[in-house]
Amino acid sequence: MSYFREAINFMEEYIPGEQPEKEGYIKLNTNENPYPPSPLVEKKIKEALGLGKISLYPHPLGGELRERAQEVYGLPLDWIVVGNGSDELLNLLFRLFLDKGDRVAYPFPTYTLYRTLAFLQEAEREEIPFPPDFSLPESFLTSPAKLKVVCNPNSPTGTFLPLSQIEKLLSLSSCPVIVDEAYVDFAPCSALPLLQKFPNLIIVRTFSKSFSLAGLRVGLLFAHPDIVRGVLKIKDSYNVGILSQAGGAAALEDMEHMRKNVEKIKSTREWFSAEMEKLGFLVYPSQANFIMARKERRDLKFLYEELKKRKILVRYFPQWPDSLRITIGKEEEMKTLLDTIQEIIGRVNV
Amino acid sequence: MSYFREAINFMEEYIPGEQPEKEGYIKLNTNENPYPPSPLVEKKIKEALGLGKISLYPHPLGGELRERAQEVYGLPLDWIVVGNGSDELLNLLFRLFLDKGDRVAYPFPTYTLYRTLAFLQEAEREEIPFPPDFSLPESFLTSPAKLKVVCNPNSPTGTFLPLSQIEKLLSLSSCPVIVDEAYVDFAPCSALPLLQKFPNLIIVRTFSKSFSLAGLRVGLLFAHPDIVRGVLKIKDSYNVGILSQAGGAAALEDMEHMRKNVEKIKSTREWFSAEMEKLGFLVYPSQANFIMARKERRDLKFLYEELKKRKILVRYFPQWPDSLRITIGKEEEMKTLLDTIQEIIGRVNV
Numbered sequence: 001m002s003y004f005r006e007a008i009n010f011m012e013e014y015i016p017g018e019q020p021e022k023e024g025y026i027k028l029n030t031n032e033n034p035y036p037p038s039p040l041v042e043k044k045i046k047e048a049l050g051l052g053k054i055s056l057y058p059h060p061l062g063g064e065l066r067e068r069a070q071e072v073y074g075l076p077l078d079w080i081v082v083g084n085g086s087d088e089l090l091n092l093l094f095r096l097f098l099d100k101g102d103r104v105a106y107p108f109p110t111y112t113l114y115r116t117l118a119f120l121q122e123a124e125r126e127e128i129p130f131p132p133d134f135s136l137p138e139s140f141l142t143s144p145a146k147l148k149v150v151c152n153p154n155s156p157t158g159t160f161l162p163l164s165q166i167e168k169l170l171s172l173s174s175c176p177v178i179v180d181e182a183y184v185d186f187a188p189c190s191a192l193p194l195l196q197k198f199p200n201l202i203i204v205r206t207f208s209k210s211f212s213l214a215g216l217r218v219g220l221l222f223a224h225p226d227i228v229r230g231v232l233k234i235k236d237s238y239n240v241g242i243l244s245q246a247g248g249a250a251a252l253e254d255m256e257h258m259r260k261n262v263e264k265i266k267s268t269r270e271w272f273s274a275e276m277e278k279l280g281f282l283v284y285p286s287q288a289n290f291i292m293a294r295k296e297r298r299d300l301k302f303l304y305e306e307l308k309k310r311k312i313l314v315r316y317f318p319q320w321p322d323s324l325r326i327t328i329g330k331e332e333e334m335k336t337l338l339d340t341i342q343e344i345i346g347r348v349n350v
Numbered sequence: 351m352s353y354f355r356e357a358i359n360f361m362e363e364y365i366p367g368e369q370p371e372k373e374g375y376i377k378l379n380t381n382e383n384p385y386p387p388s389p390l391v392e393k394k395i396k397e398a399l400g401l402g403k404i405s406l407y408p409h410p411l412g413g414e415l416r417e418r419a420q421e422v423y424g425l426p427l428d429w430i431v432v433g434n435g436s437d438e439l440l441n442l443l444f445r446l447f448l449d450k451g452d453r454v455a456y457p458f459p460t461y462t463l464y465r466t467l468a469f470l471q472e473a474e475r476e477e478i479p480f481p482p483d484f485s486l487p488e489s490f491l492t493s494p495a496k497l498k499v500v501c502n503p504n505s506p507t508g509t510f511l512p513l514s515q516i517e518k519l520l521s522l523s524s525c526p527v528i529v530d531e532a533y534v535d536f537a538p539c540s541a542l543p544l545l546q547k548f549p550n551l552i553i554v555r556t557f558s559k560s561f562s563l564a565g566l567r568v569g570l571l572f573a574h575p576d577i578v579r580g581v582l583k584i585k586d587s588y589n590v591g592i593l594s595q596a597g598g599a600a601a602l603e604d605m606e607h608m609r610k611n612v613e614k615i616k617s618t619r620e621w622f623s624a625e626m627e628k629l630g631f632l633v634y635p636s637q638a639n640f641i642m643a644r645k646e647r648r649d650l651k652f653l654y655e656e657l658k659k660r661k662i663l664v665r666y667f668p669q670w671p672d673s674l675r676i677t678i679g680k681e682e683e684m685k686t687l688l689d690t691i692q693e694i695i696g697r698v699n700v
Contacts, residue, residue: 003526003550004580005449016587019407033405042399045593049392054597055383055562057369084434084567087586095470099355100450120445120584176353200353212405215592217434230354234470236437237366242565243395243593247404 011119014112017315026336028327029313031155031183031290033212035264035330037247038257041213044250045243058242061232065245068252069220073192078225081232082248084239086182086206086219089231091117093178093202093221096230097147098123105145107137109320111155111180123147134159134284141172148173151180153187156317156325158286166191170198176227178202183288185210185262186269192222199224209289211251211258218248265289269328275338276326279345294323306344312337361469364462367665376686378677379663381505381533381640383562385614385680387597388607391563394600395593408592411582415595418602419570423542428575431582432598434589436532436556436569439581440499441467443528443552443571446580447497448473455495457487459670461505461530473497484509484634491522498523501530503537506667506675508636516541520548526577528552533638535560535612536619542572549574559639560608561601568598615639619678625688629695644673656694662687 002009017030048054062069062082069080083089094117098104104118105126118125128140134157140148150169153160170177179191181203195201202223208214218240221231240248251258273283273291281293304316304324314337315325328334352359367380398404412419412432419430433439444467448454454468455476468475478490484507490498500519503510520527529541531553544551552573558564568590571581590598601608623633623641631643654666654674664687665675678684 002580003577004446007449008446008580008584011583013583014587016407016410019409021409021413027406030407032407036402036405041404045399046396049395052386054391054565055386056377057366057380057382057558057564058567059369059371060366063371085586085588087588091586096354096358099357208407214407214588215404217408217588217591227353230352230358233361233363234358236435236441237364238435238437238564238567241567241591241594244591 007119007122012115014116018313020313024311026312026329026333028329028333028337029315030214031209031288031327032214033209033261033265033289034333035212035261037212038251038254040250040254040257041247044246048242048246054242056242057238058240058245060237062240063245063249065218065240065248065252068249072252072255073222075195075222078228079195079222081221081223081228081235082240082245083219083221083235084244085208085217086180086204087113088235088239089204089219089221090114090178090180092231092235093176093204094118094121094123094147096234097176102146103144104147104149105140105143106149107140107154109156110149110151112317114149130157130159134161136161136165136169141169146175147178148175149178149180151182152191153183153286153288155183155288155290156315156320156323157284157292158288158290159284160187160287163189163191163194167194170194170201173200176200176202178204180204182206183209185258186266186289187287195222195224199226202227207248207251210262212261213247213251216244216247218244265328268331268334271331272328272334272338279338279341290325290327292323292325296322298322300324303341303344307337307340310340312340357469357472362465364466368663370663374661376662376679376683378679378683378687379665380564381559381638381677382564383559383611383615383639384683385562385611387562388601388604390600390604390607391597394596398592398596404592406592407588408590408595410587412590413595414599415568415590415602418599422602422605423572425545425572428578429545429572431571431573431578431585432590432595433569433571433585434594435558435567436530436554437463438585438589439554439569439571440464440528440530442581442585443526443554444468444471444473444497446584447526452496453494454497454499455490455493456499457490457504459506460499460501462667464499480507480509484511486511486515486519491519496525497528498525499528499530501532502541503533503636503638505533505638505640506665506670506673507634507642508533508638508640509634510537510637513539513541513544517544520544520551523550526550526552528554530554532556533559535608536616536639537637545572545574549576552577557598557601560612562608562611563597563601566594566597568594615678618681618684621681622678622684622688629688629691640675640677642673642675646672648672650674653691653694657687657690660690662690
């Protein structure tokens, strides 16, 4: 006998990528940043520690972090929510909008957390396959769903939708539309300029990728104040601690540092994508800090496993067995990966 | 028109105590600890910062923090969940057990977050008034609710239920029973020894009170592995950051420091309670780090407001207007408070 809600017993849970407890891995499986965050982050966290305020509750709305976000992103404070990573913000949004049986639509494949969050709300999932060019499917644009989500750049493919398509989606949708911009700093542009025009647009960001702060748990949400009020109503009062607020604020004070890291990663991405194509992989054009490499009709589990044996972690999704998602690390790491892949596939003759 | 679930529009939200942005307040309104945490906390957080791992995702299950909890509380790892404060853990539990229309029961008055969490799940609330002696009401013991919650020591009253009553509750309940032990380190004993006997017992703890770490956001949940598995299934993968894990683990390495602070607070509590009684307040016997002081049939809002003008913050709940909840601070702070209350009530002749 289970005490749980029936939906919990039957739901598929989200399985995050491995976080190896042992040292010595080249870790290219969860899209972390290979370069350290701005030195200002450590400095400001130490300062916050020194203030002796760790025994007090943090600012419920994010304090200085929200103020810095206001400056950097040019939005009033009441358009901004600070979250315990963007996962918490996505979780809150699904809970805010979706009653049991309501429909949530998203193009597929995408971040599998959306499916888990839909299960949690007992929402009906409308998972619409991307066409081969990864544009937005017509039936997604016109779906009468209660909530739409699009990850841009998309994970696990890395593909990017131009602003004109996001604008078309917003125009054709009478429901809230979440644009998950976890990877947007690696892409040409953001949907931010559309916020003023579309009160149904919600943008979600994370500090885990471009800002090199996955360990700190910081995310941001941008939306019309009417939506922000709802999120604040249901979030835990003290969802982001004092040190995360200080570190996140510091990261936003040194945008130059983040941008330099992003440029290095983008350049490695272009070179690495070309090398993977030379090895016979189909590589989706990526605007993120990872690539999806595919061998059509081959199960690449063996490659994932052989790499793991050699202490290189990449991401294998059982639902897309002919592809691997590979985070862009440092150039040396990617060279080691290329050599290792060559060695493995030379041997098994893929 | 609102995009929100209808329940969200109608729900009462939880209003946390004020966190003043200006300095210079004597802050006795949110039950923080007036003494700093163990010096080991700062040391270990700085060490964690120095390891350069802040760009990596944290251990999804709490890493070293969970291991330390295993040692300190004498429970196997699979009986422990680490949370982003105990609020997150309570939130997860309500979401795990309660479908729309299911009944959640708790004695009242208590922590008002339970009401908010019930609203969020559209659960039916069975709020059963405590009898004058603050024992568990018979109808609560025998309620056929889907979930029961008891805060022990209770907030805002500070009153404490002996283990025999918790045991009786567990014996008579076929549903999961949450014992919220946020303040238990200030009380004579915990329900921990009952865990092995009652697979429906769930204990929730926080580091915000006895451990002086409200700013870090750390909580713990102890329960049978079957329940733990459900909580892990629905929690955000990376709910507690690297620095909070390090700081929480450090706090558990120095239990002696926490216990000394607790002893000081308990001694101040006994003295302060007696002084408040001399001033004509009814003071509930408290086993927490706060007291509830009452003047029957008087609205104490004026006292709260006059104290605030003099930069002393205590907690006034509009639903219990004849009482103030006062955190136990340092002895000097409580002396200042007593003098100030005397000055105010002397003047207005309460």
